[in-house]
Amino acid sequence: MGGAGQGHPQLHPAGPDRDRPHAAGGLGHAVGIAADHAADHLRGAVRRRPAGARARGPLRAVAHHRIVALPLCGDPAGDADRGHRAADLHLGGRHPHRAADLRLDRRLLPDPVEHDARPEQRGPQPGGPVPPVSRQSLAGAALPPPADGDALLPRGAPHLGRPGADRRDRRRIRGGHGRARLGPRLSHPGSRLPAQDSPDVRLPRAHLRHRYRHLPGAQPHLASRAPPLARKRDEGTEVVKTALASAGSRFWLLDARVPTALLAHAEGPQEADGLSRVDIRIEEGRIAAIVPAGHGGEDGIDLRGGQVWPGFVDAHTHLDKGHIWPRSRNADGTFAGAINAVMADRTKAWSPEDVAARADFSLRCAYAHGTVAIRTHLDTYMPHGAGTWRVFRKLREDWAGRIDLQMSSICPLDRFKGDDGVALADMVADSGGVLGMVTRHSGGIHDDLPEGFQEELDHFFSLAEARNLDLDLHVDESGESGARALREIALTALKRGFKGRIQAGHCCSLSIQPEDFAKETIARVAEAGIDIVVLPMCNMYLQDRVPNRTPRWRGVTLVHEMRAAGIRVSVASDNTRDPFYAYGDLDMAEVFREATRILHLDHPFGDWHGAAAAAPAEAMQVERQHGRIRVGATADLVLFSARFMTELLSRPQSDRIVLRAGKVLEATVPDWRELDAVVGL
Ligand SMILES: [Zn+2]
Structure with a gap:
């Protein structure tokens, strides 16, 4: 449309077409209006209709930069009686000087183009410049770049695609008719017909017979051809989005x-x-x-x-590692391969700018997907961990009001010895963070409990107790039956009467330990009030991975048994495009979908939906605002x-x-x- 650089867009007056008095119910020739006035027109530029005619809701508009485009033509698209009118032919005659303004890449629209105009009307519109498109403003539509030759053509009001919907009684009223129906209808009055489609998906000229109600024989054939043409995004989503845009603040x-x-x-x-x-x-x-x-x-x-x-709550992520995959791949996809690749990358490349850029990118992903709160673990190896924490304190501030960001340390348990341990715990406390560790030693994997484990665990607890810190632990992330830290953590918390909150992640090995041992562990975890967060995508990716061998085990912990014991269980993203997990986008809808499949959270679903929002909100103690x-x-x-x-x-x-x-x-x-x-x- 004649937008940027061609003067202010104009609104053609809505209303009856003087030249065609029978079109009194027309939509008006609205084209482009400034965004400032969009709300008025969304409500006000509805079709004029004879007294007593049914109301039909607002026209659907499409946001384009500071402009909102409304349907063009006086004839409701899809009207088999009057046929369709192409924008240029109809308006071009009356507003020749505007003809160029009426052109708009039709891929900007969710379902924009009439399918059944006369052949001379449905071809590409006359060439001309298509203004640059502000894709940000297109309300989430994933669109290819605009190309010359496409055009905005007439289309109906949104709900006209739902035969029989009667808006007077709000909803769920069937049997009414928005307008007279004439024989067969396509699935939508403005079905989309991309210009690049091959001619065989366009209706042949013979099908234009459906315009003539005296030719009912053409109808079944036409109807059967309609579905392949219905290539469009979910119409309902666009309708809701448009309605929300004009709904004001109370609805x-x-x-x-x-x-x-x-x-x-x-x-x-x-x-x-x-x-x-x-x-x-x-x-x-x-x-x-x-x-x-x-x-x-x-x-x-x-x-x-x-x-x-x-809004989703993601209680276990690693934003400091996110997106390093392109420069630090995991050579064989194993847990050991991941540790080695991340250690090398951290030493080589984790400047504050590097960490901040990747973490901010991750937060923007999560934000767009609908997440409102995130806890991230941060690799913290004193004395060098302070820089990362500085970056995240700043990010927490920058993102306040959009995403509630919590930080937890992560490093092997033996790192809490001596002065470094005190400095680490102090920094976490000063930063308002959560004290976290992994239940293995530096350079080790999750296997039999390392020597001195209990003593180190007690020391770790005492560091937290002295500073009133909550705990967030990476526990038993392996398929080694000797990895039994979870029970020790529960027993230690009970023994010490630990007052803070504890979240334990992974706990993979629990599911291959003897049934009685696992049962007893779960009972102690429940007694100690430990929250569990399961990371199904990452677990399935890393666990039971042996080159050239098919995995036999899903790698996840005993979530159903834990829930049955009254333990709070969350699902979370864990790593994103780093050596621990090559994929992911911090999308909790994906996490819940994959969790359902990997962990059988379905049939019945029960209250498992809570694992993506309610449970993690409680574990993170943000349940007053979220979840x-x-x-x-x-x-x-x-x-x-x-x-x-x-x-x-x-x-x-x-x-x-x-x-x-x-x-x-x-x-x-x-x-x-x-x-x-x-x-x-
Ligand atoms: Zn993790």
Whole structure:
């Protein structure tokens, strides 16, 4: 559209077309309006309609830089009676000087293009400059770069794609008709037809017969051809996003499914897979009410049963190591290979700038995915660990209000001996951190407990007790049955009457230890009130890896037995694109999906949803702000189009909508290329 550099975009007056009085119900010739006025037009530029006609909700708009584009043409797209009108032909005649302004790369739109215009109309629009696209503003749409020759064409109001939806009664009313239907309908009035599609996916001229209602014979064939054309993002997501953009600060989210485990108080009808059906009121960025579905206000945003989760909480990550993979690969993918690669990289390359750039990148990933709180472990080898902590104290400050960042030390247990141990514990205390270690010695792996283990463990506890520090431990991360630190930690905590919180991660070897021993260990862990965090992606990646041999073991700990014993269990990301795990994006939706598959958290799901938000929030002691959807809390929510767990866990949920304080978060995940210079690519 005639945006940047071509003067201010204009709004063509909405309303009846003088030349075609029968088009009184037209959308008006709105094209581009300044963002400042977008809200008015989103509400106000609705089609004029004869008195008594049904209201049809706002037009769908597409944000483009500071401009919002509205549908163009007077004829509702998909109207088989009047046929379609191409923007240039229709408006070009009346506004010849505007014709160039009306061009817009149609890939900017979620589902923009009529499929069935006359051949001369559906081809590429006349050539002309396409303005640069601000992809940030495109609300999460993953779009290819714009190309000449594509065009914005007419399309209908969003809900017209749902035959029979009647908005007067808010939702779940079936049987009404938004407008007269004429024979067959395509799945959406504005199905998308990318210019590069081969001619055979376009409807042949013969199918244009469907315009003529006296040719019903053409209908079945046409209908059968429609589905392949429906190549588009989930329409509902875009509708919800647009509605949220114009909803103001007080609105209802209507007909949501929320995992009951993620509600502070059970509310609404309970459904399979542990889901509750509720309406959620948001006022001034906070959750003002949660009521059973159907009891919310009349005006609201209809989620059509889509799931709503609270912001995710990721209780175990390694942001200081993240994304070093391109310069420090794990040669054989093993645990020992990971330790060696990270040690070399740390010595060689971990300047404050290097660590800060990678960690900030990671935080932006997590933020865009909907995470609100993260705990990261930081490799801390005194006296050289202080620099990393300085970087993260700054990051914690910089990210305050977006992500609550907690830091925990990590180093082998023997590093707490002597003055270094005291200095380390002091620095952690001064930084408001958590005291952490791994239950092995420097240079060792998780195997039989090292000599002097109990004495060192007591010393470690005493350092924490003297400073009122909580603990976060990497425990028994191996498939060696001799790795039995978990029980010793529980017994030590009980023996000492340790008052702080303890989170233990991994505990892999527990699952290959004798049944009775494991059972007894779990009982002591429960008694000591230790929280468990399981890292299923990293465990499955590292454990039981032997070159040229197929893994036999999933590497994860006994989470079901732990839950049965009353232990709080979280799932978390662990490493991200470093030698301990070559993949990952700090996306807790992925973590929960993989955890479900690896750990069989399903059938029944029970309250396992809590492992991605409620449980880690409690373990991190941020449960007052995060972890559950509760009245009074900030409206930090993740909205999915998926209604059921089988839908939620079948796709990556890239089109999720993240709400922060009730507003749509426009943040997108950063481009990996940003790190090329940092990691030496
Ligand atoms: Zn870890």
